[in-house]
Amino acid sequence: MTTAMMPLYHVFGSATCFPKGNPCGGAPPPPPPPPPPLSMSLSPNVVMRMRRRKKKKKSFLCSASKCNLDDSSSSSPKQPFSITPSSQYDVDYLGQSTKGDLNLNSHHQLPSFGIDARPIQEVAKIEALEAQLLLANLGIPSPSSARDSPRGIFCSRTLNLRSISAIGYDMDYTLIHYNVMAWEGRAYDYCMDNLRNMGFPIEGLAFDPDLVIRGLVIDKENGNLVKADRFGYVQRAMHGTRMLSTRVVSEMYGRELVDLRKESRWEFLNTLFSVSEAVAYMQMVNRLDEGAIAAELGPLDYKGLYKAVGRALFRAHVEGQLKNEIMTNPELFVEPDPQLPLALLDQKEAGKKLLLITNSDYQYTNKMMKHSFNRFLPNEMGWRDLFDMVIVSARKPEFFQMSHPLYEVVTTEGLMRPCFKARAGGLYSGGSAQMVENFLDIHGDEILYVGDHIYTDVSQSKVHLRWRTALICRELEEEYNALINGRGHRAALVELINRKEVVGDLFNQLRLALQRRTKNRPAQTLAATNMDNQELTESMQKLLIVMQRLDEKIAPMLEIDGELFNKRWGYLSRAGLWDKSHLMRQIEKYADIYTSKVSNFLHYTPFMYFQSQEQAKGRQLFNVGDQKKNLVIKLDDMDRIDMNVICVVWQTLAHDSYLYCQSQPASDLEN
Template identity: 30%
Template sequence: MSSPIPINMRPSSEAGTASPPMGHSPSQGYLDVPAPASRREPLWCELERAGPIEPKRQIFCNRSLSMKQIKAIGWDMDYTIAQYKPKSFEELAYRETVDKLVRAFGYPKSLYELQFDYSFMTRGLVVDKRRGNVIKVDRHKYVKVAYHGFRLLTREERNEAYNRVAVRDEFDEPDYSMVDTLFSLAESYLFCQLVELADKDPSCIPHGRAYAPIWRDVRYAVDLCHRDGSLKREVAANPSKYIHDDPHLVPMLRMLKRSGRKLFLATNSLWDYTHVVMNYLCSGLTGRRKSEEWLRLFDVVIVGAAKPGFFSERRPLFAVDPSDGSLRNTDGGAPIIPIGLDDLPADNGGSTASQVDLGDEDKALVFQGGHYIDLHRMLGVSSGTEVLYIGDHIYGDILRSKKSLGWRTMLVVPELEMELECEAQFADAQDEMRALRQQRDDLADEVERLEWALANGPPAPPAELEQRRAEGRAAVEALRARRQEVKERHSSMLRAYHEAFHPVWGRLLKTGYQNSRYAHQMDRFACLYTAQTSNLGWYAPDRAYRGRIDLMAHEL
């Protein structure tokens, strides 16, 4: 079960139960998921006989995928190969964003007093920029939970804004923003705090109660943190503080490379930061101690990929010199030999041709920018269906690569490990909730049947008719009381069940009984999904992943 929930964190159906904008007491949430295993365990290729794979190591299949058809496997870096420690990293991102808002956007210095609860938010939410709300939506676009700042909207407020409308919103840009990456949690929490401050004293916020410009400023401040290097410098100075070590990562990469696949890294991070992170993850090197040995694990490395534009827009491709990060022009990946001093005529009229050092052939070539066509040419693939790409971002990594290119995809969902643990822990509760739901339906049918009989019964003498109606009304009241009792028990159990996953937003992949919007997108666009990318190491490189059998309601 989750730890006790502070009263100012617990969702309430009563309006006006606002939490102070200075923050909350920390609560149990998805960001408390366990780190990748610190003890090295045998992978698939190291076992004489493999036993059952424990749930947290499993890879789940939405669409059948035969790895024999895959010629190249690629990864995003941030929150995919590199799993950040959410508490320390998100607090850093929050602190730097607040600093940018104060220094660059004219927000009051009182923002420095705000406190950040790193576990309040979760992925899969939607920011309503116009109304200043954060909402959770199911796959049918029904809004089940909504907060304005830290005030839970009543059912009536929620339905009036979102569910009882002539045209249901799509919950897409420009009026909405998806919280579909772990990088978005700090900015979403800060937005809620600023909404509360704006409601309390509009004069203290540059835009008053205009919530959309507040969100725009927060997003610009986050982008500025990435552009000016403030986040990267802090992580580079102390990677172990912000990044989990995964002892299974390198053995998994080596196994897949030995299987004959081409391996590539395609990240939006630039070379300087990528080099720091990959040195720490693959070689344990920090500070000025750096090596290019990690490049031997890959065939191609693309930095500054600018996804999702990489999948649809032609951009210049530059070769990166790993020794100093300098860029050189290329012709579709082939180096262009520049004109240097040695190429110019000397006094004696002689000249020499400058050569480009292509480096060790075993090491990946490093490029910046470009387009997927460049990558396909380097990898020697003729079709997107020959590529498996692994990432953490539904839109930036998974949706566009699959819809536009036909790449096969695997989504990394670290929260899934806790989701599986809670689901197993509450298996009995789920059975009881299903039984209670059926009881509610049965009792409702009995009530309606009796009410119909009372209103449409056969004629009878007045005395007999009155007695029959009195007995019928008593039976109806008894059934209604029983139905209410079962409903309260069912609702209480369902609420406690969701709070066990997350005390504010409930299960990541469910909204009530329906799949959440995030789960719906996972189901549509991720061929595979798992908690850690290194889980590939527990499966045969030529594994045939089988999708589940689709069932309609009448087939259950």
């Protein structure tokens, strides 16, 4: 396929292309032939033939900001496109800035492309079809296909990437993804060694990554690990390493909510770095309950035990043993991602200023970035060439909250000197987000920050600076696949719950009829009033037995719902059958977009316009469409229905002023 087949006037898509051989500002190209009737079925070959009907063959050079020419016949320097600058932007109908949008210059008239020949709805229908076919012929995946995949970028709040001038990145578990078993396993080992040196019994304990998932909350008063829904109600809980029954959870947490503002009690597991600490703590809770902790360590309660485990892990990080081991053998801990540097390169070449803002020190940052980036970059580029500014030892979240002195790293050994004015391409330590804004001369929603920590990276940059935010949650890929593979189980579970709801609603209506009868009042309808006592009682008995047996079936199915992701805690995004987890609530509140890897940006473009989706049950990523097909019968018609027949069917739902029956032939319900 030749490049001459590409459309001339797609200015809002994933690439910006203009003709080579038709000079910018020159005469407009000849109009294309009129589009075919809407009733035609267009095959890719037909579309390709249409594209070849140009009087003059053209090739295309793509750019975000300039027109590249090689036609010596051109005499006009005027360009066909212009980019909306920061000083002249508007706000579109979704409330998003139009900064960075590409515009047609006035000398290009729409009639020359045949766009005014028919209503725009018809033109758009044809162009959308042609765009899909052209993407397929070019071998470029559609952004919609990426969106509906484990590596999609999911949107909580509409975000126009074209209006973003700078993108800042965290490093650990964002630009560099560690093997959790290796990294957190070694962190756990060092933590337990320190606990043993402190006198704690650790014999027989081993790292179990399945014990904990991101988004759980540690209850430091009770030695529990809990999973809460978006409102803070505890749905599941574990004491030590033992899961608590639903009844115990209800008795313990039925009257209180998880409130993350009470930091003295609740500790939210924001990131994968929390896994090793949580595993160690829950295992040590068992030892405390067993009375195995020596009295010489003092009278420890669960809160004091949490502090001891935290100190042990902190020493492992401060003493540098873990990081030294990783720097010596990075290939044992880092999962390479060849696509990630290329995604950043696309963003840089699109005019975005890239920033690296990490809490890690310079030596560690340089070693890990070299290992993870340099071998995948073209033309002997190094990782530093990607970034307009690198800030190490940033001290987040204080970096977003207050000002610290800025130092410039001036030697490969990491020696520093005070710095009062940053420069492009500089390497710095400390400082503040306000300094970054002053250096870039851009503020607020023109900056996108990408990180893996909901509080340190995402929440604080949004709350204090109104930066746009993206969360990297590596587990989303596994979550997505678990949800897809668990649809069969969930459909069966929902069907049973719906049947119980139908049976239960009829039971409640009959119970109400019986209650009114005992008070010498008429029932809801004439038919219900005329039922004899034996008929009413037997119908209720039968329905009650059905509901009890349904409960026996539903309870274990509900217990294992989500076990494809984690056998103890279920899905990452859900709490209970229908509600979102507390983690999902935090993501939607603070992250404008979220995805599993930074390299997923490569499946889109630096010009992507992310739009939030309809807020259906759960989430656009996690929605399972379970619907009941119902036949509606007015209650006035109930005198034509034999109540015994309805009891046998067990699928009648009395609700408001109608009686809803799951799809059955009307003749089956009529007497």
